[in-house]
Amino acid sequence: GFDDPRGLQIDHVNGGGRQEHKEAKSRTSFHMKVINTNGDGYQLLCANCNQIKKYESGEGYVRR
Secondary structure, eight states: OOOOGGGEEEEETTSOHHHHHHHOSSHHHHHHHHHHTTTTTEEEEEHHHHHHHHHHHTTTSOOO
């Protein structure tokens, strides 16, 4: 229900965002890739929901 564009982030539905961002030549090239795939494999989430999803999936975090 969050719709303020300043707080929205592109989420990789199946993870792997960290690696994809490392491989992207620029932010623009990454955004063009998302557009060219018609968003398949991506979704928009608010920043808080995106961080919670990353934490719960263990992506980018060391679990103890």
